[in-house]
Amino acid sequence: MSNQKKPQGGGQVGHGPGGGNMMMMGQKAKDFKGTLKRLLTYLKPRRNRLISVFLAAIMSTIFMIVGPKIMGNAITELFEGAYGKFQGIPGAAINFDKIGQILLLLAGLYALSSLFSYVQQYIMSSVAQDTVYDLREDVNKKLEKLPLKYFEGRPNGETLSRMTNDIDTIGSTLQQSLTQFITSIVTIVGIIIMMLSISPLLTLISIISLPLSIFAIRPILKRSQKHFADQQRKLGQLNGHIEEIYTGHQVVKAFGYEKKASAQFTEVNEELYKAGSKAQFISGIIMPVMFFIGNLSYVLISVVGGILVTQRSISIGDIQAFITYSKQFTQPITQTANIANIIQSTVAAAERVFELLDEEEEMKEQTTVNIKRANGAVSFEHVDFGYGEEMLIEDMNIDVLPGQTVAIVGPTGAGKTTMINLLMRFY
Template sequence: MSDIKKRPQRGGPGFGPPGANMMMAGEKPKNFKATLKRLLAYLKPRRARLTVVFVAAILSTVFTIIGPMIMGMAITELFEGAYGEIRGVPGATIDFDAIGQLLLLLAGLYVFSSAFMYLQQYLMSTVAQDTVYDLREDVSAKLERLPLNYFDQTAKGETLSRVTNDIDTIGTTLQQSLTLFITSFVTIIGITVMMLIISPILTAIAISSLMLSVFVIRPILKRSQTQFADQQRTLGELNGHIEEMYTGHPVVKAFGHEKKAIHKFNETNEQLYEAGRKAQFMSGIIMPLMQFIGNFSYVLISVAGGILVTQGRISIGDIQAFITYSRQFTQPVTQTANIANIIQSTVAAAERVFELLDEREQSQEAKGASLTRAKGAVAFEHVDFGYGENPLIEDMNIQVRPGQTVAIVGPTGAGKTTLINLLMRFYELDAGRITIDGIDTRDLPRGELRRNFGMVLQDTWLFNGTIKDNIAYGKTGATEEEIVAAATAAHADHFIRTLPDGYGTILNEEASNISQGQKQLLTIARAILSDPPIMILDEATSSVDTRTEILIQKAMNLLMTGRTSFVIAHRLSTIREADLILVMDKGRVIEQGTHSELLERNGFYADLYNSQFAKTAAS
């Protein structure tokens, strides 16, 4: 006998008990129609393939639906011939030729059905992957055009979720659920028509049992949704607690909070257990109820069908075909309901992706001026800047000559890092202008502007790869000799060669297999290799030992030689030799001059310096 091909989907229909997927439906979109229309626009270039997919899905389903009817005809032929022989009816015999023809027809139908099913799956997989490819391309290009303040204001996990999980959800739905929705819809209509052709009375019994299933299961589904929501909430709490305790276990141990952490874990774990137990129980009773109602319907159909056969109103083969159809009828109905919820979640995922694509972009690239390699003259002219409506920098004026070392000092929140971000054009000015060699930075392409800068920050950034690749990141096509020379200049060559694989040593994702000071030396080597005319240094010696600090300071001094350098200073003793010291407070440059000049003024800088000196002497 024929059964509709079951295709369990990962996280979709056919996976777990009926109704389970409906319980786990995700968030709903804010604007379903507009988002769906925009998502469908990505499918327009593939209309020809989609048309073939739809036709193939319909034909595959139709051929499958006709199968039980052909099988019923063969059974009727066999039954009537055998019954006639048993009863001694003259001329009655089993027509094996007719039965063989029906079976060959049935085999041909299933072969064609399988062929069309393969075709639709093959084409739909290419359509889905091409669509997801275009989405990822658009998102990747969008991320490159977003201003830095977007990343400052948006959690990294949120952006990653949109780029990976949400797009994967769209791809999975397109590849698996779309064709399943078509086949389920056609199956429901086709089976209903075939059952009505066989017997309207038996059809009424089958549909009544289905409606009874919906009536019985609906309140259970509502309660289970609440339980699954509690399960997901407590699971999130437990995961968050475990992550905190794992990443911060030295602090937990240092303050003696082990028992408190264990108590919190046990408490949350107990809540998760209760929520999970109730959720699984509620979902677990759905299947038995549906099977009970289905079996009860099966008995009614068998009894009523037997009566109709004795009355000569239908044949025995029709009963067999109808029972097959009734068994198949529930599955596509459940699948359709599940897919409706999946589509809601998919459109919600698409909406999140489109929100990212609609984010305000940074201003267009300039095409007028050019700056191949700057000499290093930098000027801030009446610069105003603020985050939103809150002004931070007002009427800033700075003049820096080529080759000068400029130190930027001031309390936390004074605007030191903001000044660097404006110089690199990570943020756009509210008023005024910044020039390099007399050229307004807004007249330069951002890539060309930033190629003139090198950065060594307090927070080191190294990627998962070899030490050699991390240093070579500073210059495209760098030779091995150049990499080694840069590492030597940064006083990093010695420690690199002591590692088991030398320059081929692979750094893990957090580069935790080398020390903080060693990581900083590698970033300096990377900056030396890039050989920029302007350097930005966020003093990186605050979290290393004295010996490593001396090495880093030597490497930084070498790095600043012959270049215009901006140094964000935390230890004022390290910037005594700076050509210009900018003292910032509340977004303003309140003092500027050399170390000796600022001390003679006995102002804000002198107070800062003397307070640090006093603390050092006291310690």
């Protein structure tokens, strides 16, 4: 056999399957728009179901938003009847029949909202699972076509992470976060419309709290994002280490590597704990800050609303409904901000999956050699081989005669496996 090659591989000797560290799992995609557009192509065959999800989310949200306004009408009816009796107005009484009709209408709206919400989640779960199924099928087919240098140049834990963790992240986002995002946007628009219909002045007071909240939490978000990225990187390293140690358990036991492996695990686990603790602590400050600013807005709305009620500008039921809307207003905004970060991480995960799908496939080797009968002799003639710029083998010459037994020995990284891979024409 004659060989003289210098391939530009992706790894180096000693960094075979399972070696090295996990690739960093960043929170941001390198090409957000391109990756998102490509991810949407997997959803395109299911666009009819997605339209149904969108419509169901709108209907569910609308029925839920109208509820406080109708409840306000019931409270106004109750208050006016009770106030009339208290003032001694002739014929004044609480119209319990009308209040009962309003409450029945309210119960019906909430029931319809729940029904549409169920339909939305049911359809979206099928869309998410079908999409993830297609992604897994594509990745599985791709892995069967990748050359040996791809697996030698990357840890097994990294490839497994792309096949499992990253695809699961995409599925989870499609099934939960996407529907929440649609619902949150519709809720924000609907609440603003309902608040404007009650009182433009109170709406202005309520909306002013939004830029204040953004201004307050923006520096917190920047700090937490750095720690979340570090947390993902450390998690990837830990997964890679666990995969290496447990798949190579026999080798670990044979060479007495247990203490070093345990020490490495403890070190990475401690780093993951610190990064996770910092990320959770800093991000945990966001909600208290949001609640504090929201409560200040709530107090101001209550004071101004009370003045407007005394001036007969709005009814007491409307002010109660407005207070409910104002407390609900910050929730979808917070959800939208959180989901935006989740989508960013999901697109980053999708980008990692697409990078795997775009890897160069193994090409079928074209050869004019036609051996009708092999005599068993193996010959390496002036073979050079290296990974990238680092040369491993230079001017290697070996002749093995038929029936001869040859032992290949040497330290780790000397090129023993590489020599066999060359012999098997993996390169």
